[in-house]
Amino acid sequence: MTTKTINHLLTLEELTPSALDDLLGLAAKVKRQPEAFQSALAGKKVALLFEKASTRTRMSFEVGVVELGGYPLFLSSSDLQIGRGEPLTDTIQVMSRYVDALMIRTYAHATVETLASAGSIPIINGLTDSHHPCQVLADLLTVEEVFGTRTGKTLTYIGDGNNMAHSLMIGGALSGMHIRIASPEAYTVETEIFERANELAATTGGSVTLWQDPVAAAAGADVIYTDVFASMGQEAEAAERLTQFATFQVDASLMQQAKSDAIFLHCLPAHRGEEVTADVIDGPQSVVFDQAENRLHAQKALMLTLLG
Secondary structure, X not given: OOOOOOOOEOOOOOOOHHHXXXXXXXXXXXXXOHHHHOOXXXXXXXXXXXXXXXXXXXXXXXXXXXXXXXEEEEEEHHHOHHHHOOOHHHHHHHHHHHOOEEEEEOOOHXXXXXXXXXXXXXXXXXXXXXXXXXXXXXXXXXXXXXXXXXXXXXXXXXXXXXXXXXXXXXXXXXXXXXXXEEOOHHHOOOHHHHHHHHHHHHHHOOEEEEEOOHHHHHOOOOEEEEOOOOOOOOHHHHXXXXXXXXXXXXXXXXHOOOOOOOEEEEOOOOOEOOOEOHHHHOOOOEOHHHHHHHHHHHHHHHHHHHHO
């Protein structure tokens, strides 16, 4: 297992480089030999709480718990008393008496921090407005599968400096990768998270840099990554964002700036014709569906680490 006790996964900063190596190594083993783990979480109950809609997060966690022999409980905030104002601290103390872990997909990052501090069970951040660590575990697993290593690889993320950019900076820094974030100046990443990622990168031989020219940022990259320009909760800004990000679309000419064997990643859902063209996401360099599948394997490894 890992060389560090992991109580929660909120931001990827809970991991050391060696703990991340162990976690991804376990994910690869779970993917190769799923039958070896089919009763690993027998008797364990995992609550899955969604305040934001989901396809991959819900399916991968629900299927993952079942395939490990556990029991998933799908919960919507509208079905719980927190939807009517019950304090989070009360809710998680009750949950801690009923289930063995909680995965939550929500808005404010302070929500997962409150749950982790007030409860007595592992909290898994399935997504907040600030971080998306579970997605990046799958991303890093995909990079390692394709190239045989993460260390030293250059990943260029093009688009909004959002939760994906934040978690990619941290996960890439832990991996000794070179992470380039290309965003319009008004939509860049949070300074505090960028500085923390740089501190991590300094210990692993990696780097994290910010760019405003997507073409320059793509030059010589091993991985080109993008996300939607307007995330959930930003629908009112969508038209303005499309204007601001007009030159940040990943198209065939931008992919040509990267290495000839570069891969394209997207956390999905994708808006073809906005952040990426159809010929790129549906083309030979795209591994987005392998990447989506790896959500299942990475999250099974995470639950094994936290509960097994």
